[in-house]
Amino acid sequence: MSFPAFPRHLALLALAAALNACGGGSGSSSPTADTTAATTVIGTTPDTTGTIAIAGVAQAVKLPGGAALAGMGDAMVVGDHIVVRSFSDSSITVNGNKVHPRTRLSVLDQNGTLVSSTDYGFTLAAGYTGEWQMLASPDGFVMVQSGPGTRLLHFDAQAKLVGEPLELYPAVAATSTTELASAESSGAVDGNGFWLATTFSLLPITEKTQYILKLCKFDFNGRQLTPPLQISTQAVHPHIAASGSAVLAAWLEGGGAMVAMWPKGLGAPVLRSLGTSGAQPYPIVLDTNGKLGVLWNGKATLTSPGGVMGVAIDKNGVAVLPADRIDLGKETLSSHWPGNGRMAEVDARVYKGSLLLADVAVGAYSPGDPVGDVMVLADYGVGTAALSSQKELIFRIKMTGTGSVLGSYPVMRQMLFADHATLLFGDENHLEAVRVTRN
Numbered sequence: 001m002s003f004p005a006f007p008r009h010l011a012l013l014a015l016a017a018a019l020n021a022c023g024g025g026s027g028s029s030s031p032t033a034d035t036t037a038a039t040t041v042i043g044t045t046p047d048t049t050g051t052i053a054i055a056g057v058a059q060a061v062k063l064p065g066g067a068a069l070a071g072m073g074d075a076m077v078v079g080d081h082i083v084v085r086s087f088s089d090s091s092i093t094v095n096g097n098k099v100h101p102r103t104r105l106s107v108l109d110q111n112g113t114l115v116s117s118t119d120y121g122f123t124l125a126a127g128y129t130g131e132w133q134m135l136a137s138p139d140g141f142v143m144v145q146s147g148p149g150t151r152l153l154h155f156d157a158q159a160k161l162v163g164e165p166l167e168l169y170p171a172v173a174a175t176s177t178t179e180l181a182s183a184e185s186s187g188a189v190d191g192n193g194f195w196l197a198t199t200f201s202l203l204p205i206t207e208k209t210q211y212i213l214k215l216c217k218f219d220f221n222g223r224q225l226t227p228p229l230q231i232s233t234q235a236v237h238p239h240i241a242a243s244g245s246a247v248l249a250a251w252l253e254g255g256g257a258m259v260a261m262w263p264k265g266l267g268a269p270v271l272r273s274l275g276t277s278g279a280q281p282y283p284i285v286l287d288t289n290g291k292l293g294v295l296w297n298g299k300a301t302l303t304s305p306g307g308v309m310g311v312a313i314d315k316n317g318v319a320v321l322p323a324d325r326i327d328l329g330k331e332t333l334s335s336h337w338p339g340n341g342r343m344a345e346v347d348a349r350v351y352k353g354s355l356l357l358a359d360v361a362v363g364a365y366s367p368g369d370p371v372g373d374v375m376v377l378a379d380y381g382v383g384t385a386a387l388s389s390q391k392e393l394i395f396r397i398k399m400t401g402t403g404s405v406l407g408s409y410p411v412m413r414q415m416l417f418a419d420h421a422t423l424l425f426g427d428e429n430h431l432e433a434v435r436v437t438r439n
Contacts (some may be wrong), residue, residue: 041335051439052377055420056435060108060403061114068430069114073102075413075424076134078141081115082108082415082422083159085134085143086431089153091119092129099129101388105159111194112422112433118159125151125165133187135194137220142194144168150182150198152222162371166222168196176203183211186249186321188283190242193219195247197238198228210234215249215260221253231260240350241283244290248313249280250274257281257296261317264290270317276309285350286382291354293387294319296346307334308346308357310380310387321386331388337376341364343410351416355387358412358423365398373406374398376412379438403432 071087130147214237
């Protein structure tokens, strides 16, 4: 799960370390790098009951011919390896600009070394340059269009296309003015299938268009397991999470944030507004027993610096807060992150009872240092209280070397395995991988 970033609060550091990120090397050869390392405690004393550590040097992920694997849009663990979705070599021209679809699927091993890569170009959907969602399936994974259209594609565990595409909802002709056309979708796997929250509207799209939001559960063959349930008549930017048969959808409606919660066994959803000051809400799974939460980017005000916000949601869709805390703007998870976040997406994962966030902050690594990009890994406990009051462990990584230069659209993804995580970070020009361990 990931979400757009806004500026963060400049605060004390909890733990600091230096990393040299290098370029060079190919998918089948060992990278070379110059390594500098230092450990400095700045500000508060580090939490000695847990650690996050970089176990090695970052290596560039390159294609067999030596070209960089660029423009990572998403990545997921499939079995004992990683599948990355990134820029294709194919392109079309839109408004005078060359646009590449993110339809190259590359298989990496657990440490981020390239194993194979397939460039599907526009063969998955002619002319489509929107995003795709990758969802785990019993025999590999599926991809579903998350822009206009709801095409479903199957891939095996080695990222090879299997079978023919399926349309989850009928495609609507661009000339139609009477049929509802799908606009935006978000999916979440839940047991024997996946939930899909989708907005629909009449064509053509204008500034007055209103979008209906429907939720439906599909099996992995595209068959509807529930009828499409309409939950809003003016929703945009839907997102969804599911855990233990509980489902949480979130969207923007009339300039505010809304959530709809389906606890296990409840016949009808509970709808609530959420005080995010108009920021996009992003549902997230907090455990495997149906506990869910919402993250969003807090906007800076005269009294609050903003930052990454988050709350747990109870079975009635109500935010879990301490008794003396009524302002959701105080639910800041990033109060100990330094600098201003500039990543287009913040990565959020849940693993072994912790909420794991990854971001790029722009600030000074140590007092007096020049301002630059600093990677942040932050782990938060998940208990019965508000997320911001849980135990946290912050780890900051100073990036040096050729691979550390991040372009206009930096991206990070944490790939979690039983004994380690592989951190993928890069931008529109390259991708780096480094092993991370936690105790």
